[in-house]
Amino acid sequence: MTTPADIPPTTPTDPSSAAPTPAADPSPPAKGTPSGLSRRGLLGLLGVSATAGFVGGVASVAAAVPRSDSPSVAESYEFYGKNQAGIVTPAQDRLFFASYDMLPTATREDLIELLQDWTFAASRLTQGLDVSETGAVGGSPLLPPDDTGEALGLPASGLTLTFGLGPTLFTAADGTDRYGIADRQPTELRELPLFAFDILEEAQSGGDLCIQACANDPQVALHAIRNLSRIAFGRAHIRWSQLGFGRTSSTSTAQATPRNLFGFKDGTANIMAEDHAAVTRSVWADASGDRGWMAGGTYLVTRKIHMTIETWDRARLEEQENIFGRDKGEGAPLSGTKEFDSPNFDAVRSDGGPAIPVNSHVHLAHPNNNKGAQILRRGYNYVDGNNGLGQLNAGLFFISFQRSPEQFIRIQKKLATDALNEYIRHVGSALFAVPPGCASGGYIGEGLFT
Amino acid sequence: MKHRRLLPTLATTGTLVMLTGCVPNNTGADALAIAVNSTADDCIVDTATAASGPITFTVTNSGDKITEFYILAEDKLRIVGEVENIAAGVSRDLTVIAQPGTYYTVCKPGMIGDGLGQNTFTVTGESVALSDNDQQAADDAVANYTAYVKTQASELVPHVQEFVDAYTAGDVKKARELFPIVRINYERIEPTAEQFGDLDPKIDYRKPGAEAEGIPFTGFHRIEMDLWLDEAKARYPEENLTALDPAGRRTVGEQLVADVTALYDDVHSADFQLTLGDITNGAISLLDEISAPDGKLPGEENEFGHTDLYDFYANVEGAEVAYGNVRDIALGKGQEGEDLTATLDKQFARMKTLLETYGNYDDGFVFYNTVDQEARNVLGAQLNALSEPLASLTHTVLGVGS
Structure with missing residues (x-):
């Protein structure tokens, strides 16, 4: 068994910095010895619940071997910090998102240990390590390996793991307080209201817990969710999950604006990590109120938005551009010529009509028309094969982060008259509270239980 | 560390007289003697309670058929001591180290069927220290599990005969009622049956499996298709399925009886040998049978009768018996063994409690097509919760020093 060693906890990410610090900057943990590791994760695989408590993040990992000899510094992000990573982190190319329900038999202690085990595993996986010390091939030949192995030899690939807590974790659908945390439920953490054009499917909505895995290699993101799901056996199980490819938003000024499956640039007016004022104002929850x-932390909204690809592709270019309020090639607002030109909603066309139609997506979603409400979008394109009619099951897996769900709700209500609604349907919806990050030795969500 | 936690189970100490071919030599002297009389229609045990410690049961066969005597654990399934092959007029001894707890005694004249004269046997007092002889513990576990497999096979044969008789006679109502019940014995020992390569395909192949391999569709599921023909027609509308005539029913019925009898013969032959690894890996295989894409969890096993929950429960029982046979060994493997057995005890209990919300063998389980997807997800989640730690059992039993 692991012998605890005196590895001091690393300094948490500078609290003044909103962005997680890349591992190599300024003081990376020694290669192969990320901090905050315990043997709980391995025991978690056994589903052992009674005995060993969470060892305070100081166990030896001398035997751990990174999966890559030289992951480039940009390829891994520090897991520990004031905020969770994967929010203002420059959006990676790939997503695997999973929503979980707790098992009916799970207790408060099970929930705490699950969060501890997930924290432990995430602190390793995000550094490109196997899920435990013995990992994929270092264990007994008579045992199933701790780690599933499909990421052997792959670098961390910019993996971030972001954990969220759903409304039903605090108060179950039948009103019960399963884990003694109902009195800690933020008032704004309630099931989202039904919006126009919602045809939500229960099996793709909601959940007690969630994990957003983002990476630049889809196999690395899959590997993380697969192993974290395995650790959860006996406590929580997957309710729904979603693979995403091709980020549809930029979250850093260093990134080019990507396109969604309608062929339009998306996220031009997004909150950028470098805009500290906007991040502070619109993304991070503060200690006000009674939810210290x-x-x-922040609030995470997911919306699975099905696109009727085939009918969209038959729409005239001018109709497509009027629907978005931007031109398709450059991405400029129809009142301007360059992508980052500010939209001028007073501009008029030669025929006297508004240059940017009042029911266009840009017009309705703009902060100026939503009392300043802004959200940090971080969505991905998805394709789940096709339906029986030969049509693509495709669309946008919308993800946004905001300091209060009210920001999303306000904008989404405004979009009731969006011309885009003819070509989209919201089929999945979920809301999660994303707790703040934790320091080495702590665990995600610990503030709820102390 | 040699301090084994003492369990409320009955451990045998070189007691399996017929299997090991030797008489225990270290416990007989001080053992409490209890006489057992196996008659033609009863199994009379002199006393129904005893203090913990060595007990020698002297089993006298006063009937006219070869008999067997079993001591069962509280689940009435797992065998903790047995003596076989007692000829008429002959006596044989069974010596066990009795730990406090509730047990059941039963005799089986004719060595087939359910046995008779099942009675409670209560052991009181303090726990008794177990032997530190690992080899002995392994031998006992294998011997008891082997006896259990034989018992299940010997119960299977007359049950199948009764089922086939009803089916052949055209008593659809009775045959439908018996169908899930007679499968219980089989499902409890399924991996063992699969060990005999040609038998499982004949006894238990599903329609798509038989067709994919180009073998005749026979066995339980062939009869199931005939018993629930409307379901089968709805599921395979393009196939023009028709009911079997009396001669057809007799053919598939006789075939099934012949095949389960062959299974009985195989497990009772001298060649039938199991190892500790067979037991632990067999437990895992039983749970894998449930979650397989053509298994019980997705409702594919009994695609016409929808009686999957009976099979589900029987697979879990079989896995739990296998686990129970090696539990003491696992428990002797230090902290890892204590943690694993605590987890498995808890998860087996949770699995069975959850299944019991859907019924039981006596009152019946609900049809699986009435169990919605969300409820199936919860069943699957609990099955994962049990299967994941069970996958470590082989390592703890065979790979960790005590």
Whole structure:
């Protein structure tokens, strides 16, 4: 068994910095010895619940071997910090998102240990390590390996793991307080209201817990969710999950604006990590009110938005551009010529009509028309094969982060008259509270239980 | 560390007289003697309670058929001591180290069927220290599990005969009622049956499996298709399925009886040998049978009768018996063994409790096509919760020093 060693906890990410610090900057943990590791994760694989408590993040990992000899510094992000990574982190190319329900038999202790085990595993996986010390091939030949192995030899690939807590974790659908945390439920953490054009499917909505895995290699993101799901056996199980490819938003000024499956640039007016004022104002929850445990956290909305690809592709270019309020090639607002030109909603065409139609997506979603409400979008394209009619099951897996769900709700209500609605349907919806990050030795969500 | 936690189970100490071919030599002297009389229609045990410690049961066969005597654990399934092959007029001894707990005694004249004269046997007092002889513990576990497999096979044969008789006679109602019940014995030992390569395909192949391999569709599921023909027609509308005539029913019925009898013969032959690894890996295989894409969890096993929950429960029982046979060994493997057995005890209990919300063998389980997807997800989640730690059992039993 692991012998605890005196590895001091690393300094948490500078609290003044909103962005997670890349591992190599300024003081990376020694290669192969990320901090905050315990043997709980391995025991978690056994589903052992009673005995060993969470060892305070100081166990030896001398035997751990990174999966790559020289992951480039940009390829891994520090897991520990004031805020969770994967929010203002420059959006990676790939997503695997999973929503979980707790098992009916799970207890408060099971929930705490699950969060501890997930934290432990995430602190390793995000550094490109196997899920435990013995990992994929270092264990007994008579045992199933701790790690599933499909990421052997792959670098961390910019993997971030972001954990969220759903409304039903606090108060179950039948009103019960399963884990003694109902009195800590933020008032704004309630099931989202039904919006126009919602045809939500229960099996693709909601959940007690969630994990957003983002990476630049889809296999690395899959590997993380697969192993974290395995650790959860006996406590939580997957309710729904979603693979995404091709980020549809930029979250850093260093990134080019990508396109969604309608062929339009998306996220031009997004909140950028470098805009600290906007991040502070619109993304991070503070300690106000009675929910101090959420300070440094945020709220995560997911919306699975099906696109009727085939009919969209038959729409005239001018109709497509009027629907978005931007031109398709450059991405400029129809009132301007360059992508980052500010939209001028007063501009008029030669025929006297508004240059940017009032029911266009840009017009309705703009902060100026939503009392300043802004959200940090971080969505991905998805294709789940096709339906029986030969049509693509494709669309946008919309993800946004905001300091309060009210920001999303306000904008989404405004979009009731969006011309785009003819070509989209919202089929999945979920809301999660994303707790702040944790320091080495702590665990995600610990503020809820202290 | 040699301090084994003492369990409320009955451990045998070189007691399997017929299997090991030797008489225990270290416990007989001080053993409490209890007489057992196996008659033609009863199994009379002199006393129904005893203090913990060595007990020698002297089993006298006063009937006219060869008999067997079993001591069962509280689940009435797992065998903790047995003596076989007692000829008429002959006595044989069974010596066990009795730990406090509730047990059941039963005799089986004719060595087939359910046995008779099942009675409670209660052991009181303090736990008794177990032997530190690992080889002995392994031998006992294998011997008891082997006896259990034989018992299940010997119960299977007359049950199948009764089922086939009803089916052949055209008593659809009775045959439908018996169908899930007679499968229980089979499902409890399924991996063992699969060990005899040609038998499982004949006894238990599903329609798509038989067709994919180009073998005749026979066995339980062939009869199931005939018993629930409307379901079968709805599921395979393009195939023009028709009911079997009396001669056809007799053919598939006789075939099934012949095949389960062959299974009985195989497990009772001298060649039938199991190892500790067979037991632990067999437990895992039983749970894999449930979650397989053509298994019980997705409702594919009994695609016409929808009686999957009976099979589900029987697979879990079989896995739990296998686990129970090696539990003491696992428990002797230090902290890892204590943690694993605590987890498995808890997860087996949770699995069975969850299944019991859907019924039981006596009152019946609900048809699986009435169990919605969300409820199936919960069943699957609990099955994962049990299967994941069970996958470590082989390592703990065989790979960790005590």
